Amino acid sequence: MKAMHFRSQAPPPVNWSRRRFLIGSSAAGITLALVPLVAHAAFEKDETMPAAPGWSGNGVGPPRYRIDGYAKATGAKLYARDFRAADMAGWPDETDHAMLLLASDATHRFVGMDLAILANDLQPDKVVTAEDLKASRIRAKGYFTEDLMCPKGKTPDYLGQPVALLIFRGLEKFVTARQILRGANGVIVFGEETGAVAKPPYGANRFTRIGGSDPSAPDVYSPARDGWVVPPRFRRGQYPSWPEADPAATRRAEAYGRDIRATLDNGRAGRVLKQHFQTQSADHFFMEPESGLAWHDAANDRLSLMLGVQSPADTLRAIADMLSDAESPYAIKELEGHFAYFGGAFGGKDMPLLPNYVALAGLFADGRPVRLALDRFESISARHEAPRRDDRKPTGRRPETGAFTAFVCDLSLNGGGTANYSASVADAAAISSASMYYVPKSDVSTIATHSHGVTAGSMRGYGGLQSITAMECLVDDVAAQLNMDPIELRRKNAMRTGYRNLTGAVPVVTIRSEALLDRLEQSPLWSRRDQDRRAFQAANPYKAYGVGVACAMFKYGTGEDGALAAVSFSADGRIEVAASTVEMGTGTSTAVAVRVADHLGRHADQAILDSTGLRWEPLGLVTSGDPLKMSQQDQDAAAANPRWVPVITSRASASVGAHVTTHAVAEASYALLRFGLWPAARAIWQAGDTVTFADLQWIDGKLTAKGMEPLSFVRLAERCHASGGTTGVMVHAFSRWQWAGAEFAVEGDTWNGAIDALALRRGGDWRVQDRRKVSFPPASTERLSETYAATSGAIVALSIDRTNGAIKVLRVHEVLDCGRALVPELVSGQAQGGIAMGLGHALTEYLPLYEDGPGNGTWNVNRYDVPRARDVPVWDMTLETLPPVKNDDAPRGIAEIVMIPVIPATLNAIHDATGKRFTRLPVTADDIQKAQ
Amino acid sequence: METVQISVTVNGRQTGHHTIPAGLAMVDFLHDYLGLTGTKFGCGIGVCHACVVIVDEIDGTSRSMRTCINGAAVFDGKRVRTVEAHAKDGRLSDVQQAFVDHFAFQCGYCTPGFVNEATRLLEDLARNPVSKDGLEDRIEASLGEHLCRCTGYVRYYEAVRDLIRANPKLTKS
């Protein structure tokens, strides 16, 4: 049985074609075009964000600042929210404004709206409802399976579901009307009580593994070996029904799983510790509330959009799906997407719902450009991290050695009212549920359920944050029970390079758990904790001092990662790099510019992040099928077409920036050295065969080899351009937990690159170089899962006021294995932000699930307590990165792993200070007071 | 709809009279009347401080004001500085440069508010230096209400501290 069964439906086949990004049959021939934003008023003639002057430093080492530093420090137009119709080339100048009315009730029938509170001159010019959508045959599909709007007479599917879209002509009317509507009662009218809408779960999986004779030996049974297991049906619509399962794999999982559970119950697995853990519903609280612009150019049957998301291509495709059956006057032939430079939101803008409504606003605004910008109340009700319950987590272990023998865990995730990524998040939570530890036998079930809560899905940490937090607390409790040092117990059970994870897959990267634990143990915050405690408590008799440690191991990448990169230089030696991703704030644009130096001796001068079809047209790529579900046979057949790849571009998500995006950049840079600069150098040196490619060296920005005359980049570039040589390389790379590789023949030179498509620029023209052979990772590899893993650990010191329970975090130290840090400041910046966000999760951030929660439209940051500087040890946060094993150790995706261990370390520190184990997040002063 | 006429001096340029709704937020006025989108809308209720601008008084003092909870009419006749005003002739202000040097921001959405608040802090210190021991507390007091979700505040605070320490006139023993 195929894995990821409950993911969203397969995307329709997509082709990159001349000038347009075409969607297949399901979208009724709507052409999709992703257009780079050219209307940046702030940048005048320049069509992209100018690099900050001098950002690159000496051009080789760490850069002086972010490449987007100047633009951000000066308030340039980088965010979707900054744009109006007047900024968009070719659009009418005036902007209309739209707002959504969101259901604050999902247990009563929606009867209708009453806008009488608005005076006549404040009434909307257009009201769009579910009935209008139905009449026009517009409906969401696939990933967005719920009604876009709640029809009259129906109970809303979930809290915060839109019931109407209001469009106002003129800003003045709009702002005034919106202020009146905010907080007003009785605008949305509800009728009889019906109770909440009930639906089946979004997905479930079971990860049962019986390891072999040692941690690296072949498994007796595991998902990687035998396939993933899903329940054939759900009892009472909610609970997976395992035992009655029919397919053989399910039956075997059930048999093994039951046996593991029995060994825990009958004591054969050693001593057992049980735990229940509950994490909260949280908001990303990205700073830019969601927003977008749309314009329906009826004369050309074109809908143009201006958005800021992490997933440009997928978002556009979803809108095309929504409109594929639309009837006149809403049928369109072309969908044009403009995307702002910035699209980050900790996962909150990865396939969000809002762009669908932006498109609707555009279609129904009578040919006038319209802006739909959520305020914070609306934005906070739009999308969430799902709350999770981590029920039952016995870990058997041998008391004499402290070695874990078996691990059982049942995870349940409240997925809210729309499918979103809930099923996939539930899987990620399960796979990472043993954190950084090896267990020979495990049985982990996971389910993502439906509820009438607000849309819940993915966020930084993607399920691992929750399940790892629970495990790291459990490990501390085991250590306490065995009277063992918590670090020593971790060392005993740590994953090591070559060990199998819960799915039976072996991470392909080195796992440096021992080095990590050594560093944690040597940190003064840990090693001096007893002295520190005595000193602190002597000075503060009413306060308790606690220190906690925790680790984490979490994947980066999604198992379906595609990346495009192009590196080129001009005759005067300026290097430009383009990559198909979105800047989320993490500094990807800077990192891609820096990674060029791996092979070209210095940073790029300009970095362009661009997912558009136009730029990548030379590769002529086509794709089909679902990279996660495809059979080996289908893959082999498709791969015969040298332009076919399993997936073209990925969303900016899953910490892929450093790992996936810059990999393609590095390969392109290498190819540019080999096929562009090296022939030019050889021609200048006239050294014949005495110098080989392997001899090349960059010294002080100049290319040399075996004492040959050092050549400046400018001179080489000039030569390449003058001689009609290669001056640009464009590549596509694909990873399914390992990189695809292909063989290319370039002017008699055969190259095996970790890419699957290549185009070269000569004399100003791009030409595709079809691969001769390709090896895609086997289709079965996707079930391996999570074989790119990063590790980290944190130590948190805090104090607790015994009389009122107030918690003050005093210091945080984090140790991180990031592989090679492309830009150390960006890595530590990520860690600092992750620590703050982790402290918020541990101590302050909380959203009620249903009627009292954000779906009622009254939640904002006055109540949702995002950490302020005073909640964070701003001056006392330290980070240690493990030095890379070797200089070219690949960079690892760390944006999530930096956040995770802080949470359990905080809980372990609270346990240390109070002797109480808290297993609900967040832990507040009230909780501590109550427990005392 | 109740309207009022206002005229405001923004970044040294006098603008107006504009006829605006009395309840129009200053941040919307900056965005939609003046096309200045550097000032950011964050929470809309005066908590996150992303929308802070500087208002210069005639006596040479200045204050920071939130533009999401204050109507544009409140700024009638006032002199306002927004993030767009700080860099001169392609050169960043000291505060902006310090933030850039320290990799202080990530997504950058809260940066305009931090630039304005930190600038005001430095201007205050130029008149009333802070004791060296009290510097970190002073930074926390000045910037403490500004929310940032990406950075954990560390590099913003270090940037401001280093900048102040580098100028002996801003601190006293």
Next chain:
Amino acid sequence: MALDRTTGGLALIAIAAYGLFAALWGVAPVVDHPLSRDPATIAAGKYLAAAGDCTSCHTAEGGETFAGGRPLATPFGTIYSANITPDPKTGIGDLNSARFYQLMAYGADSPLDPLYPAMPYTSFHNVTREDSDALFSYFMSGPAVEQPATPNEMSFPFDIRPLMFAWDFLFASRKPFEKTPDKDEVWNRGAYLVEGLGHCGECHTPRNAFGAMENSKSLKGAVVGDFEAPDITPSALDGRGWSREDLVLYFETGASPRGSAFGDMFLAVKKSLHLLTHDDRMAIATYLMDVGGSQPSKGEAVVAKLGDDAHENRSGRVLYLSNCSLCHGPNGQGVEATMPPLAGNATLAQPDGVNLIKVMAQGLDPQRVSLTLAYGPMPAFRDRLSAGQMADLANYVRSVFATNGDDLPKLGAEEVSRILR
């Protein structure tokens, strides 16, 4: 000479008599009960300490809990709260339950240094001995903090502590709490809390020239520190639109359809009322509204009168729209649990406008009650609006949003200036 002697003799007799009075009346004898270490008693004491909000006065800013040292400004000088941790040298470790009760109920455990009535023994005499003992058990169960008392800074003659007995004799009741027979249990429980540990009157009852509560004006409102503690007698609460249910909500959350708690009252909610049981909050509201425990009280619907552009107070309306409406809403509707509504807000209905003007002028700090309840800050308008503008604005919001808006007097710039002086 003879006269001198006579005077001297009389003085001696007076001093001796006063001494006798102080010893016999001032420190009335009380039997000692052994200190209970029973966890249930300690827990009960902890609850009572919350009901009495002991921590607010007995913990200094940033100091150790219950270690005292918090300055309390009075018209007669500054008093520093006592260390009530069990430290034997500097705290209450050397007391027994009898002396503790004497301090609670009479404000004195020795004839030489009676307490100043900053310690509300003027209310706490209503606390039962049983509750006093439970409080003592609770305080004695915490860690001892050695922190010597900060000397008070009282002006003459108030620095002569034994004179306080005379003050007590004149102004401080020592009667234990007695139930009112014709009222129900809920009402009486409320009375016990309001008049006793809750010490509501200490703020809400006006004081005479000697700083004593005027019993004839009990709970009729007084100015305390920055703000006015409004009249909370039943008819006044009713007149400002309060219902018992509103009050219960207000005590629990600091927020209600009648507005939010701010200033010292917010602290009273957060540190005390919020921590009480629902039954106790209901009892307090029942007593304050003077309704029967089971009798429902009215909740008055408030309809904002806004909507017409041509308001007679145009200046006030424009000021409202540009300065206030972005948070409180053009119709004063607020946002539940985020922005207090102004429509129907009881503070607006206070006739003298003192609290309204002061809140406008000074703004309010952010207030967090719990994980799910918190208000953001309110900006101060003192430096932004003139007295005349504040008067226009206040008149506008009072006339439009107060339940009794039509009956409220118009405020002038002079009154605003006077309030803010």
